[in-house]
Amino acid sequence: MRVTSRTIWLVASTCLAVLMAAAPAVAQQSSTQGASSSSESAETESTDEPRGGSSEAPTTPGSEGIDIDVSGKAKRTLTPMAIPDTLTPAGSNDVAAEVESQLRRSLRLSGFFKILPNDSFFFDPSEEGMGTTDINFQDWFNVGAQALIKSAVRVEGDEVDLDLRLYEVDSGTRVNLDWDGGRAKKGEVAGQVDSFVNAVLKHFTGTTGPFGTRITYVKRDDNGLKQIFTAQMDGSNRRQITDNGAINLLPSWGGDSVYYTSYRDQNPDLWRWNNGEHSKVSSRSGQNSGAAWCDGQVAVTLSMGGQNADIYLIDPTSGKVQKRLTDSWAIDTSPTWSPDCSKLAFVSGRAGSPQIYVMNADGSGVRRLTFEGTYNTSPNWSPKGEEIAFTARDRFNRFDIFLVNLEGDLTRLTQDQGNNETPSFGPNGRYIVFSSDRGGQGNRLWLMTADGEVQEPITPDGSGFTDPDWQH
Amino acid sequence: MERATIRWMTFACVTGLILLAGCNKAPQQALDDASDAVQSAESKSECAKEKFAAAQRLLDEAKAHSKAGEYDKAERKAKAAERLAKEARETAEANWEDCQKELAEQRAEDRNGRQDDERDRRDQSDRQEQEDLRLRTVHFGYDSAELSEEARDRLQENVEWLRANRDASVVLEGHTDERGSSQYNLALGEQRARAVRQYLSQLGIDTSRLNILSYGEEKPVAHGSTKSAYRQNRRVEFVPKN
Numbered sequence: 001m002r003v004t005s006r007t008i009w010l011v012a013s014t015c016l017a018v019l020m021a022a023a024p025a026v027a028q029q030s031s032t033q034g035a036s037s038s039s040e041s042a043e044t045e046s047t048d049e050p051r052g053g054s055s056e057a058p059t060t061p062g063s064e065g066i067d068i069d070v071s072g073k074a075k076r077t078l079t080p081m082a083i084p085d086t087l088t089p090a091g092s093n094d095v096a097a098e099v100e101s102q103l104r105r106s107l108r109l110s111g112f113f114k115i116l117p118n119d120s121f122f123f124d125p126s127e128e129g130m131g132t133t134d135i136n137f138q139d140w141f142n143v144g145a146q147a148l149i150k151s152a153v154r155v156e157g158d159e160v161d162l163d164l165r166l167y168e169v170d171s172g173t174r175v176n177l178d179w180d181g182g183r184a185k186k187g188e189v190a191g192q193v194d195s196f197v198n199a200v201l202k203h204f205t206g207t208t209g210p211f212g213t214r215i216t217y218v219k220r221d222d223n224g225l226k227q228i229f230t231a232q233m234d235g236s237n238r239r240q241i242t243d244n245g246a247i248n249l250l251p252s253w254g255g256d257s258v259y260y261t262s263y264r265d266q267n268p269d270l271w272r273w274n275n276g277e278h279s280k281v282s283s284r285s286g287q288n289s290g291a292a293w294c295d296g297q298v299a300v301t302l303s304m305g306g307q308n309a310d311i312y313l314i315d316p317t318s319g320k321v322q323k324r325l326t327d328s329w330a331i332d333t334s335p336t337w338s339p340d341c342s343k344l345a346f347v348s349g350r351a352g353s354p355q356i357y358v359m360n361a362d363g364s365g366v367r368r369l370t371f372e373g374t375y376n377t378s379p380n381w382s383p384k385g386e387e388i389a390f391t392a393r394d395r396f397n398r399f400d401i402f403l404v405n406l407e408g409d410l411t412r413l414t415q416d417q418g419n420n421e422t423p424s425f426g427p428n429g430r431y432i433v434f435s436s437d438r439g440g441q442g443n444r445l446w447l448m449t450a451d452g453e454v455q456e457p458i459t460p461d462g463s464g465f466t467d468p469d470w471q472h
Numbered sequence: 473m474e475r476a477t478i479r480w481m482t483f484a485c486v487t488g489l490i491l492l493a494g495c496n497k498a499p500q501q502a503l504d505d506a507s508d509a510v511q512s513a514e515s516k517s518e519c520a521k522e523k524f525a526a527a528q529r530l531l532d533e534a535k536a537h538s539k540a541g542e543y544d545k546a547e548r549k550a551k552a553a554e555r556l557a558k559e560a561r562e563t564a565e566a567n568w569e570d571c572q573k574e575l576a577e578q579r580a581e582d583r584n585g586r587q588d589d590e591r592d593r594r595d596q597s598d599r600q601e602q603e604d605l606r607l608r609t610v611h612f613g614y615d616s617a618e619l620s621e622e623a624r625d626r627l628q629e630n631v632e633w634l635r636a637n638r639d640a641s642v643v644l645e646g647h648t649d650e651r652g653s654s655q656y657n658l659a660l661g662e663q664r665a666r667a668v669r670q671y672l673s674q675l676g677i678d679t680s681r682l683n684i685l686s687y688g689e690e691k692p693v694a695h696g697s698t699k700s701a702y703r704q705n706r707r708v709e710f711v712p713k714n
Binding site for chain 2: 226247249250263266267268286287289290301303306307308309331333349353354375377391393399421422467
């Protein structure tokens with residue numbers, strides 16, 4: 001059964017690839033900045049046919065220049081959205097520019113909208129008010145917008161009046177959003193915009209957005225050492241949490257804590273950062289690494305004096321071993337919990353090469369999930385429950401991100417875009433953060449929709465960003 | 473020339489020489505005086521080396537002339553030797569203290585120099601020993617912890633080192649190249665170090681002297697994403713433990 005479905009998928013995707021390669025939209029791929037030479041990126045440009053006749057690529061000259069890469073197989077229709085400059089009824093201020101740029105960037109990152117370029121507006125939106133009766137919906141319809149976000153900011157000292165509204169252009173009506181913004185301190189404005197964008201996403205998709213949630217990741221510092229950081233999932237608000245002159249790696253969230261492995265005491269020990277405090281959780285000789293947390297349970301890899309790496313359950317604060325989950329001659333590592341904490345997926349080398357396996361939370365019922373390829377690692381279980389994202393090395397020795405379901409069916413999410421590794425699902429399973437060296441700029445963090453169709457960098461600056469983990 | 477003439481000339485010369493020699497006797501007094509002067513200067517000779525050496529040379533030449541019957545030359549050189557020997561002594565006495573201080577420094581330097589040379593020679597032989605017995609790094613294939621023939625040969629050398637340094641413990645540092653999952657690489661580095669430990673144990677090394685520490689892909693020796701860099705980075709290093 002498994003073989004059959006995989007075969008069908010293979011045949012189908014091959015046929016699709018052939019068809020797409022022949023499609024005339026190939027020329028448009030030049031508009032995607034980070035995209036490399038393949039026909040993959042071109043494929044989906046042709047699927048992007050918004051109402052209103054505009055066939056421009058999602059990135060525009062007026063935007064912040066974030067790479068966009070649309071790849072994949074299924075059709076994703078992006079809703080054309082206009083986000084004119086934020087109005088400043090009480091005189092210009094420095095908050096307005098941040099609000100309008102955050103709105104545009106977040107809604108583009110979300111993967112559901114095509115943000116119309118400002119220079120396509122043939123009228124002056126700054127002369128138009130915020131209310132339904134002030135807006136000329138025919139004008140917005142004529143520029144191709146289906147959705148319109150109006151924003152206004154009034155600053156009084158440290159306080160900001162934030163007015164954010166979503167309109168449907170077709171019906172000319174304001175959408176009643178699950179958002180009660182209004183007055184905020186200056187430092188809270190970005191958070192307010194995040195929750196507004198989440199409400200907009202809930203209106204269009206039925207599920208709230210991920211904005212404002214946090215990731216942790218590794219960043220190589222100027223001394224060549226790796227340090228642990230946290231940031232919001234869009235790459236904003238970065239905070240360095242280790243600065244100890246040692247190598248630090250493999251960070252993961254456990255509630256509001258971050259577990260990580262550090263060599264600060266000359267052994268790869270497991271540490272926990274909580275509210276600014278660092279404490280050592282497990283320091284058995286050999287590795288103490290890759291904590292996976294689920295509702296207070298912590299699975300880790302221990303090697304007990306450099307003996308073989310196996311997966312154990314430990315106490316989340318004392319590090320005391322509660323149960324040994326694997327005991328094979330080969331490497332067992334990289335545990336990841338199913339959302340209900342009843343199962344774990346992990347990597348094992350017991351078949352002679354690293355492959356993805358699943359087992360029950362007590363270590364019983366071990367079952368191999370991946371059979372293709374000879375190097376499958378870094379599994380991360382979707383909060384939706386049915387799929388596990390992982391890194392695979394393909395036959396061209398490139399690393400790419402795939403999904404495998406519990407029947408072993410594979411879906412490829414990245415292709416021909418450098419090396420793509422260490423996927424981590426966001427809270428509702430709709431997005432994946434991962435590291436990619438595409439574009440020849442070293443490793444950066446990228447965000448993609450869980451179907452792989454929309455992919456954008458969230459750390460466009462610098463390099464040496466790896467091993468992201470998204471807080472759930 | 474005629475034979476008779478030659479014979480006559482030879483005769484005349486020989487006669488002349490005999491007459492000359494017969495007319496003078498050896499300048500014994502002058503030679504004795506010179507010898508005394510040189511001898512008395514000898515104790516101070518090191519502070520007037522050149523003059524003393526010249527005096528001694530003249531005395532020797534004077535004696536040679538005297539032996540050869542050249543008494544005139546012998547006497548002149550003997551007198552010159554005596555004068556020079558006396559000068560040497562005077563010169564030496566005049567700057568005796570400075571001279572001695574310099575000489576002391578000179579001797580100290582010489583001594584140090586000899587010690588340095590000695591140390592250099594010792595170091596060199598130590599280095600030679602280390603060259604013979606050093607801890608070598610072993611390398612591995614991609615995603616592999618298997619010991620190649622070459623790796624086993626190298627480990628044989630490390631075993632010699634461990635036998636020669638019975639009190640030493642080492643850390644077997646396992647490393648991987650940069651490709652792949654950093655967590656899997658942490659385990660792979662351990663696996664490599666473990667393979668080395670097992671092999672050394674088979675060769676009779678006590679495993680309590682062999683500690684394992686994996687750095688995974690975190691400590692490359694060669695940077696860059698080339699096959700050569702990958703090859704150099706897939707390794708187990710022996711680090712002596714203090």
